[in-house]
Amino acid sequence: MIPLTKEGLDFEVQAALAWHDDDAHATIATLLEDIRHLRKQLVLSEGVMSRGMTRGWTPTLERK
Template sequence: MRPTQKQPEADPVAHLVAWHDGDHRAAIETLMEDVRHLREQLALASAAMSAGYTRGWAPNEDRQ
């Protein structure tokens, strides 16, 4: 039986900050822009979906 090699877990926060050359403020601004965009997409999807399509379920931007 072969031993399994564990891959180190990637740190998404460190990757995001590194992508912005260590600028934490720029990283947060990018995340805030992504949140705004995704909320707009959720609003569009909510408007386009019928209650029958989702059997009464409706998307909600609030976290449970």
């Protein structure tokens, strides 16, 4: 994964806010819904992946 620069992160923040007409509450709510959805997808994928397929690696819900 390519690290995001401060400028790139600032651009993404501004784009997310613009998408929601500068409504910070709506932007945060959407991002939290996205996180919830992705966590569910991760749990589902973990259930169907074999350990051999990933050479022992397993996904985690929390950042390390």
